[in-house]
């Protein structure tokens with residue numbers, strides 16, 4: 001039954017090409033767990049989807065920290081909306097550089113996360129720079145959907 005359902009869903013997905021989703025992530029001074037956050041901090045996307053970072057408060061921007069091979073790194077301008085078209089499958093980690101110490105960071109998975117090992121080794125280098133709420137990085141990595 002479960003398998004039949006997944007097959008039906010897969011068929012639906014195949015039957016609807018070009019239905020790229022648009023995801024929105026807000027940059028906030030005060031999130032649900034306190035402090036500066038990207039909300040939601042994790043987005044599960046498909047190739048062709050777009051993520052738009054929206055400033056909810058001022059002083060934030062977004063810079064990629066780890067991207068899959070073949071994907072372009074990105075960096076936005078402070079206080080401006082910024083969209084990223086996600087064409088490359090894999091796991092992406094990003095940060096708000098001025099608030100890195102407070103673990104203002106997030107992650108996006110696009111399709112299969114074939115670059116997990118690379119992301120984990122990059123994350124190990126990032127972890128010591130996180131003074132407060134470093135567990136957010138662990139939480140981001142815990143979101144990796146393996147298949």
Ligand SMILES: [Cu+2]
Pocket residue numbers: 036059060061096097098099104
């Ligand atoms: Cu920030």
